[in-house]
Amino acid sequence: MNNALLGHWYHISSSPCPVEVTALNDDETIIDFETYVGETESVTVEHWLEMAPLEIEDPSNWDGLRAASRSDVDNDELFAEYQIERLRA
Numbered sequence: 001m002n003n004a005l006l007g008h009w010y011h012i013s014s015s016p017c018p019v020e021v022t023a024l025n026d027d028e029t030i031i032d033f034e035t036y037v038g039e040t041e042s043v044t045v046e047h048w049l050e051m052a053p054l055e056i057e058d059p060s061n062w063d064g065l066r067a068a069s070r071s072d073v074d075n076d077e078l079f080a081e082y083q084i085e086r087l088r089a
Contacts, residue, residue, distance in 0.1 A: 004031045004048055009058050012051040018059050 004010070004021045012019055015035055022040070023032035031048045034040045036059070043051075 003053060003055075004028075004033075004045075005055075009056050010053040011056055012048075012053050014051050018056060 004024065006021050006024055009018050009020050010033075012033075017036050019033040019035050021031060022034050024030070029045055030042055031045065032040060032042045
């Protein structure tokens with residue numbers, strides 16, 4: 001038996017940010033989770049337990065972070081200051 005619960009949030013040793021358990025396979029031997037930046041990973045229960053998961057409260061700002069995507073960012077605007085400084089050099 002694992003300590004991962006579907007839809008619950010955890011701090012794990014391999015991620016600096018909270019992760020949400022997004023799926024458990026039928027016999028609960030594989031755990032899928034997602035970070036706030038949208039990275040997903042599947043691990044065995046043994047690997048999950050090695051990551052020392054600590055259940056936490058649902059982060060209040062998750063929805064806003066997940067809703068943002070790279071396509072929402074205007075790269076020209078994002079790097080405008082960098083480009084100006086590079087041209088001055």
